[in-house]
Amino acid sequence: MAREVSKGRKAAVTLLAWGVALLIFFPILWTFLTSFKTEGEAINSHPSFLFFDWTLENYETVNQRSDYLAHFWNSVVISLGSTVLGLIIAVPAAWSMAFVPGKRTKDLLMWMLSTKMLPAVGVLVPLYLLARDTGLLDTKTGLVIVLTLVNLPIIVWMLYTYFKEIPGEILEAARMDGATLSSEILYVLTPMAVPGIASTLLLNVILAWNESFWTLNLTAANAAPLTAFIASYSSPEGLFYAKLSAASTMAIAPIMILGWFSQKQLVRGLTFGAVK
Amino acid sequence: MGEIVLSEVRKSFGGVSIIQGIDLVIPEGEFVVFVGPSGCGKSTLLRLIAGLEDTSSGTISIDGKDATKLPPAKRGLAMVFQSYALYPHMSVRKNIAFPLRMAGVSAEEQERKVQAAAKVLNLTPYLDRKPSQLSGGQRQRVAIGRAIVREPAAFLFDEPLSNLDAALRVSMRQEISELHHTLRTTMIYVTHDQVEAMTMADRIVVLNAGRIEQVGSPLELYRSPANLFVAGFIGSPKMNLIEGAEAQKHGAHTLGIRPEHIDLAEDGPWKGTVGLCEHLGSDTFLKVEVEGVGQINIRVGGDVPLRHGTRVSLAPQADKLHRFDTAGKALVPAV
Numbered sequence: 001m002a003r004e005v006s007k008g009r010k011a012a013v014t015l016l017a018w019g020v021a022l023l024i025f026f027p028i029l030w031t032f033l034t035s036f037k038t039e040g041e042a043i044n045s046h047p048s049f050l051f052f053d054w055t056l057e058n059y060e061t062v063n064q065r066s067d068y069l070a071h072f073w074n075s076v077v078i079s080l081g082s083t084v085l086g087l088i089i090a091v092p093a094a095w096s097m098a099f100v101p102g103k104r105t106k107d108l109l110m111w112m113l114s115t116k117m118l119p120a121v122g123v124l125v126p127l128y129l130l131a132r133d134t135g136l137l138d139t140k141t142g143l144v145i146v147l148t149l150v151n152l153p154i155i156v157w158m159l160y161t162y163f164k165e166i167p168g169e170i171l172e173a174a175r176m177d178g179a180t181l182s183s184e185i186l187y188v189l190t191p192m193a194v195p196g197i198a199s200t201l202l203l204n205v206i207l208a209w210n211e212s213f214w215t216l217n218l219t220a221a222n223a224a225p226l227t228a229f230i231a232s233y234s235s236p237e238g239l240f241y242a243k244l245s246a247a248s249t250m251a252i253a254p255i256m257i258l259g260w261f262s263q264k265q266l267v268r269g270l271t272f273g274a275v276k
Numbered sequence: 277m278g279e280i281v282l283s284e285v286r287k288s289f290g291g292v293s294i295i296q297g298i299d300l301v302i303p304e305g306e307f308v309v310f311v312g313p314s315g316c317g318k319s320t321l322l323r324l325i326a327g328l329e330d331t332s333s334g335t336i337s338i339d340g341k342d343a344t345k346l347p348p349a350k351r352g353l354a355m356v357f358q359s360y361a362l363y364p365h366m367s368v369r370k371n372i373a374f375p376l377r378m379a380g381v382s383a384e385e386q387e388r389k390v391q392a393a394a395k396v397l398n399l400t401p402y403l404d405r406k407p408s409q410l411s412g413g414q415r416q417r418v419a420i421g422r423a424i425v426r427e428p429a430a431f432l433f434d435e436p437l438s439n440l441d442a443a444l445r446v447s448m449r450q451e452i453s454e455l456h457h458t459l460r461t462t463m464i465y466v467t468h469d470q471v472e473a474m475t476m477a478d479r480i481v482v483l484n485a486g487r488i489e490q491v492g493s494p495l496e497l498y499r500s501p502a503n504l505f506v507a508g509f510i511g512s513p514k515m516n517l518i519e520g521a522e523a524q525k526h527g528a529h530t531l532g533i534r535p536e537h538i539d540l541a542e543d544g545p546w547k548g549t550v551g552l553c554e555h556l557g558s559d560t561f562l563k564v565e566v567e568g569v570g571q572i573n574i575r576v577g578g579d580v581p582l583r584h585g586t587r588v589s590l591a592p593q594a595d596k597l598h599r600f601d602t603a604g605k606a607l608v609p610a611v
Contacts, residue, residue: 172328173361177375177422178349187374191365 028252034245035059042241058246066229068250075225075251077140078215079208082147083201086155089148091197094159095185099168109160112153120150120213131218138220146218147208154207155200162196163189199265202258206266209255226251278304278339278429278462280325285334287320294320296486297334302430302464307456310466311473311509312483318466319434321483325464326432327351338429349378354423355432358439360415362407362422368394369403372421379426393421396458413444420455430462437472449476470510474498482506504604507532513561513573515598522569528599528607535561535575537596544591548572550582564588 034042036054041047062068097105127146128137136142166189174188190197212227219228230251233244259266280302287295294317302308310318323329325336327348335344343351354375362371370377372393373386381389394400397417407415416436423431433452437445453476456463467473473480474494482489482497482505490502494510501507507515515532523531538546548566558578566572574590582588599607 167359167361169357169359169361170363172348173355173357173422174363174374175328175348176326176353176355177426178378179374180349180378183378188363192363 031245031248034242035249037242039240039242058242062243062246062250066232071224071226071229074140074223075209078143078147078225079205081144082151082208083204085144085148086152086204087201090152090155090159093156094163097160098163099171109157112156116153124217128217137218138222140223143215143218143223146214147211150214151204151207155204158200159196162193166192202262202265206255206259280430280462281337283335285324285336286332287324287329288332294486295324298488300481300488302462304462305460307463307465307476307478308481309473309477310464310481310483311468311470314468316483317486318483322432322434322464322466326353326355352429353432354426354428355434356419356423356436358435360419362415362418364407367404367406368399368418371407371418372425375422375426389425393424397421412440413448416440416448430464433463433465435467452476471512482509501598502606504530504600507598513575516572518569526597526599529602530600532598532600533592533596535573537593538572538574539591539593540576541589541591544589546590548588548590550584550586550588553582553584564590566590
């Protein structure tokens with residue numbers, strides 16, 4: 001039986017939800033608004049919310065000072081590249097863990113996830129030296145490899161939980177029906193797992209797009225993605241809030257638009273396995 | 277086509293022995309039912325025949341050829357699963373055609389066979405629907421259709437009706453039996469429901485703890501159970517099993533008598549008081565507390581004016597008694 005909710009209570013809950021949502025969204029909104037202010041207005045101790053002289057000068061300056069498109073392209077290559085490479089490795093791995101598990105499969109999964117619990121800075125020096133010695137420092141290839149490895153545990157976990165939901169009997173039926181391993185994966189498993197693979201892909205593109213530890217530490221100029229582009233506006237000589245905000249807005253806009261249009265898939269990916 | 281021979285088939289998972297040496301010959305065209313309580317290994321045995329599990333030892337041969345090491349697809353068998361296992365992203369037509377597609381059959385031939393199978397199973401109006409748009413019974417028919425088009429050496433059914441409601445189960449049971457009469461193909465059917473076993477089987481294989489307890493036609497098992505397990509498992513309501521003085525009188529450790537083989541008599545040897553009394557219209561089931569014997573279930577006609585607490589006198593039919601020794605084995609002769 002559905003629980004009775006009084007109108008007042010419903011209104012209060014709605015209001016609270018809006019409040020929390022606005023609180024979370026506020027920094028992004030503020031950054032967006034600041035990007036249209038003058039530097040003076042931006043550091044004003046009594047900032048105005050909407051009634052200021054709107055200007056595009058920050059965007060002009062940012063565009064003159066740095067090559068947005070080059071950074072954007074680097075971000076696209078690094079986030080898509082690492083996600084696709086990760087999926088190519090993770091699909092067969094998750095398939096075998098979900099459908100032909102061994103004695104240690106659970107331990108292996110936990111161990112993979114445990115690498116995410118290690119602070120990234122703990123392996124900065126060895127990874128930096130490896131990248132330097134192999135000539136991968138400040139290259140897109142190097143970052144694709146590092147981000148693939150960093151996000152692989154999450155990709156494998158997500159696909160594993162997704163594949164686990166597919167009843168083994170369906171794959172057995174395919175085997176009885178004469179399907180070889182490749183046709184089983186191609187005609188039965190993959191079409192059934194498309195929503196899961198799509199949400200994994202989306203979430204990992206976003207994670208890789210926003211990743212800033214490795215992208216900042218392993219790049220200089222050539223492979224620097226949008227995270228480095230933002231960071232370049234926070235200089236020790238003094239902050240230029242308005243320009244920093246303009247750069248941030250430009251950097252996060254593409255991924256926010258992507259997220260907006262794929263909300264359903266993302267929520268499904270993030271809450272996967274929570275409800276059954 | 278369709279003779280299956282199991283010899284000394286064993287299967288263990290880790291250290292646990294699930295199937296403990298099974299020898300069985302299933303002749304071509306026979307409808308065999310594996311029946312037993314849950315955990316007795318009946319589904320595992322079916323999966324071993326299908327090739328979905330590997331045997332630990334022993335051999336399985338199909339039509340005279342050793343199939344022990346063959347992958348499922350190469351055995352020429354078709355299986356219908358408990359959960360139907362339909363491909364949710366494919367239409368009914370594509371589901372049924374899938375095995376043909378995997379075998380590289382031409383598109384026209386696929387369509388012809390799908391139409392033929394759909395006609396037999398009354399699925400023609402549903403060919404373009406997805407499995408999610410079908411009822412449980414229709415889904416089960418699609419699963420059977422997918423099995424039929426392969427023209428397999430044998431059909432394997434793994435508790436195919438247990439997800440259906442009671443009424444549908446009865447009609448699907450009859451449909452499968454009719455299908456067997458039409459196709460005359462070997463069928464192996466796994467169930468825990470002894471009514472399904474009794475009504476459908478040419479021969480029943482009763483399994484318990486990974487071993488065969490008895491193999492025989494439904495009436496053979498009903499008339500002469502080889503041991504206490506089969507005696508208790510086959511027949512509904514269950515056979516009464518009596519120990520103690522009454523059994524010793526007949527030279528047995530345990531005495532068995534089916535509820536339908538005990539009559540109400542004016543002056544029978546057993547006297548007792550009626551406890552629970554269930555009037556089903558066609559039958560009446562009584563629990564009677566018999567002095568010196570214990571609680572006895574009996575089944576009598578529909579029109580008996582008995583109630584809780586009525587004193588009755590019972591006469592077991594002497595030629596329908598079953599005698600068992602201390603190990604639970606049936607003693608011959610039975611009486």
